[in-house]
Amino acid sequence: MHAPDFLEHKPLDPDSIQPQFLFPLNWTRSLLDRGTHPLHSPPSAFQPPLCLLFEVPDHQVAGHQAGHGHPGPLIDDSGRFYKPLQDDDRGAIEAAFYSSFSSNTRVPDRIRRFFPVFYGTKLLEASDGSGQWPHLVLEDVVSGLSHPSVMDVKIGSRTWYPEASEDYIQRCFMKDRKTSSLCLGFRISGLQLYVSEESGLWKPERKLVQHLSADEVRVVLKKFVSSNSPIDPNLNPDCSFASSVYGGSSGILAQLLELKSWFEDQTIYHLNSCSVLMVYDKKKELKGESSDAKVKLIDFAHVTEGNGIIDHNFVGGLCSLIKFISDILTSPDECTTKACLQNSDNNNEEILTGQKIHSIIAVHVIMLFQVMGRKIICLKRKERAWKEMPMATPELVT
Amino acid sequence: MHAPDFLEHKPLDPDSIQPQFLFPLNWTRSLLDRGTHPLHSPPSAFQPPLCLLFEVPDHQVAGHQAGHGHPGPLIDDSGRFYKPLQDDDRGAIEAAFYSSFSSNTRVPDRIRRFFPVFYGTKLLEASDGSGQWPHLVLEDVVSGLSHPSVMDVKIGSRTWYPEASEDYIQRCFMKDRKTSSLCLGFRISGLQLYVSEESGLWKPERKLVQHLSADEVRVVLKKFVSSNSPIDPNLNPDCSFASSVYGGSSGILAQLLELKSWFEDQTIYHLNSCSVLMVYDKKKELKGESSDAKVKLIDFAHVTEGNGIIDHNFVGGLCSLIKFISDILTSPDECTTKACLQNSDNNNEEILTGQKIHSIIAVHVIMLFQVMGRKIICLKRKERAWKEMPMATPELVT
Known part of the structure; x- marks a missing residue:
């Protein structure tokens, strides 16, 4: 694909933007080409505290997680979320977007608040232990929420x-x-x-x-x-x-x-x-x-x-x-109507609850889906059948 | 495809709708099956004047026109537009939609005015002379406008x-x-x-x-x-x-x-x-x-x-x-920027003007597109090239 024009921008004018958004885009490209370019810290104004404790976030519900050769995100206890740059155009595009968006004066403040604050990028030890990896440094949007x-x-x-x-x-x-x-x-x-x-x-x-x-x-x-x-x-x-x-x-x-x-x-x-x-x-x-x-x-x-x-x-x-x-x-x-959340492949459900109800739920889910197998597949294939069937389809019996 | 449910509706209750929308839908289906069902006038309350003069509309800019085995629309001088039903599911769906929409009390009047008034259907001699054909009878939305x-x-x-x-x-x-x-x-x-x-x-x-x-x-x-x-x-x-x-x-x-x-x-x-x-x-x-x-x-x-x-x-x-x-x-x-409206296939343009300028325009269009051929194809293929090229691309020289 063509790289969007905002990838081609010259390094941002440091006088026109807030210091924390200073982030030359051509640098991102070299970061991604890990095989040939030396890795070094970005000339960002963002300076994290010296002794940060990085950990894998509990509350990620979608997006790329660790595994299959790419590291997962990290958080620290200061409310920042470290997203590893994807190792193709996607990483460059996302970094360029954050940089462009952060400094774009056409974006009103009432809208800016709907985007995670961008603090620049940082080389960190990857979550999968594969070595140094460039990360976007972002606001952790669930920081401060206990549950x-x-x-x-x-x-x-x-x-x-x-x-x-x-x-x-x-x-x-x-x-x-x-x-x-x-x-x-x-x-x-x-x-x-x-x-x-x-x-x-x-x-x-x-x-x-x-x-x-x-x-x-x-x-x-x-x-x-x-x-x-x-x-x-x-x-x-x-x-x-x-x-x-x-x-x-x-x-x-x-x-x-x-x-x-x-x-x-x-x-x-x-x-x-x-x-x-x-x-x-x-x-x-x-x-x-x-x-x-x-x-x-x-x-x-x-x-x-x-x-x-x-x-x-x-x-x-x-x-x-x-x-x-x-x-x-x-x-x-x-x-x-109650949601089924069934899986036609393995009739299973990932429940991240406490200790006691795990196994009980798992057994019942399997039993339930075995009994309801045909009905559920039919529901998926012909959504219109909803109208002709009883709506109280139980999903879990505890 | 599945026929939408509104195709399966029972004939509309004549007490609940205005007379001009009375139009049993199962009748539409038989109309479409011209080979086996006798064609007859719909039991619609719409009664056109006895001596209507049907003609091919001047102002149709898109949609199915006469040719390739299907007739085109007709108008009369009382402000009605006769659209031949398409001879597959499409005709049935369109007739059923008009009927459903016309009688649907959930559609507010402020919205109803954006849809052509539907007067029912009528068998008419097709515009291509192929015999009797069922037509939707609709409001002619350009009736009364001279130009x-x-x-x-x-x-x-x-x-x-x-x-x-x-x-x-x-x-x-x-x-x-x-x-x-x-x-x-x-x-x-x-x-x-x-x-x-x-x-x-x-x-x-x-x-x-x-x-x-x-x-x-x-x-x-x-x-x-x-x-x-x-x-x-x-x-x-x-x-x-x-x-x-x-x-x-x-x-x-x-x-x-x-x-x-x-x-x-x-x-x-x-x-x-x-x-x-x-x-x-x-x-x-x-x-x-x-x-x-x-x-x-x-x-x-x-x-x-x-x-x-x-x-x-x-x-x-x-x-x-x-x-x-x-x-x-x-x-x-x-x-x-001026619009080109060029045709990369035949470098031609359909001009429905008066008499004099027809041939002059045609000659110039052909000359112009011959000269600009490469540039135009380039423009089509790489829209981004607009930015790098002069924008005053003339479309017609009269």
Whole structure:
């Protein structure tokens, strides 16, 4: 693919930008070419504390994780998130995007807050022990939240873009059709919900949440803001926190609408394959405290230039997500369908809860899916069959 | 593909709808199966005058025209447009859509006005003389306009839909990528501009207008509301009528925004491959009279059910068109690039003007495209090259 023009920019004028955004782009390119270029620290104004303790984050719900020859992200205790640059164009594009975006005076402050703060890049020992690796240094968006509930929603019915390679286009094209993206205009890429002190976090397998139907997505979006257990099939999501997390003048819906108004007008960037991250602290909600629900955009490895055209693919998908959330606020009791989150390949579910209920749940999930196998496959293949079948499809029997 | 549910509806309850919308849908199906079912008049309340004079419309800019075994549309002098039903699922779907939409009480009146009034169906002698053929009887949206300027804009970066056949999907997928659809979120499907009494109408070849770049579309949208000649390469579009046609509380932009607000919320229909028709009477504008600029949605042969999801593909494309028009209103002088409307296959242009300038224009077009051949092909293949080349690419020398 053609590199977007913002990759070709000359080093930024240090007088025109804030020091922490000083980041010459040609340097990024050499960093990526690890075989031939010496690795050295970036001339960034960002100076981390001397004795930082890096660790693997607990709350990553989607995106590239450690394994298969590339390292995973790290966090420190000062609220920073270290994302290893991907070792092809994607890494260069994402670094260039952050640099361009950070210094772009056409981006209003009301919009800038929806993007992680960018502190530059840094060479760090990779999380997989493979040696020094360049990392983007970003704001850790869940820092400070003791029990974050997090949902990663990849926006757009299309995750590819005209300038991409034919091979990439075909792969994305097939995946968009197989997952929820094509039908819904977005897909849930990953998810974790705080359940309780005893049960810990509920983190359905990513492969499952990517393939949900409209009804299932509706249920998951309700579970995200409910006080009762997301894993009890006999409980309908009570949507207790819908008004405080999704609603209100500073809730998630208001933030998404603010973003939408900008995307209807901005023609600078096309955020292909980018995600909206929705985050709040359920434990605070349970205590009656403000949970500081927030929206952040993440994953910019496929950003292209807008060239005077709005990102209509992003706008359409965002509007669809907004409609789902808006419906929950206006009619929280509608649609009592329960989400299945089934996996037709291995009929399994990844539960990151506490100790006790692990094995009980696992056994019941397997039994349940064995019994329901045919029905579930039928549901997947013919979404219309939802209308003719009982909606109370239990997902887990505890 | 699965027929949408609205095709399976029982005949509409005559007490619940206005008489002119009475139209049992199962009858449509038998009409389409011309080989085995007797053709008869629909039991519609619509009764046309006894002595109607049918003629082929002058102002159709896109859509199926007569030829290749299917008849074209007809109009009469009472303001009605007769669209022959397509002889496969498409005809049945379009008839069913009009019937469903006409009687759907969830569609607000403020939105209903953007759709042609539907009067039922009627058997008529086909325009190609092939015998009796079922026609949709619709409002003729340019009736009453002596010199209509018309633009047909097919909305959506994707004209296919998940339920379609694989063959159809692949054909649309390729066409969306080759035309403006993928990049812009819409493509101009056809266009006619009134030039003057002497020159008549300017009607660029449809194949050309479908492939315009963003800059070219911007110019065409300016030409659409300009008083000076669209075919003189030395004239920049003056956008004289931008404020009265696009702007104002009842102008085209306001109408598109009204539509957008509905599409952000409605989950009844997905209007795949549907067009926005923009129409006004330039001659009235030249006289200083109101031109009654209007927006109509047309072409519903690929409508599917929304199933609780907004038509995010339509919303995205509509937002993109809105942005183009909005930019013209706020910055009419920006971007002086002239549209080429070139055809790399036959280097020709269809000009529906008066008598005198036909041959002169044709000769110059051919000469011009011969000279510019390489440059034009280059422009098509690498849109980015626009930035590096002189923008004043003349399209016609008169």
